[in-house]
Amino acid sequence: MQRAATDVGVAPVCLPAGAATDGMPCTAPTDCAAGYECVGEGKCQPYCCTGDCTRHDQFCDIQPTLADPALRVPVCVPIHACGLLD
Secondary structure, eight states: OEEEEETTEEEEEOOOOOSBOTTOBOSSGGGBOTTEEEETTTEEEEBOTTSOOSSTTEEEEEEEBSSOTTOEEEEEEEOOOOOTTO
């Protein structure tokens, strides 16, 4: 199930699922497996609607979908090490 903008806000919609999973490239939401969304610059990331991610190297964040950047969804994203002033 994917999320899509409707006349009354954001609602779940059923679309065919693809095979791409965690961090794999995508060009549309239908490229991603069930439970994943094509976000950012084109990577499938798992939804984290409850705020929790199952992998210890990811955290739940709100990201824009590739298909509609105005539509933002909660997905697990990788943690990247960075310096304070980077």
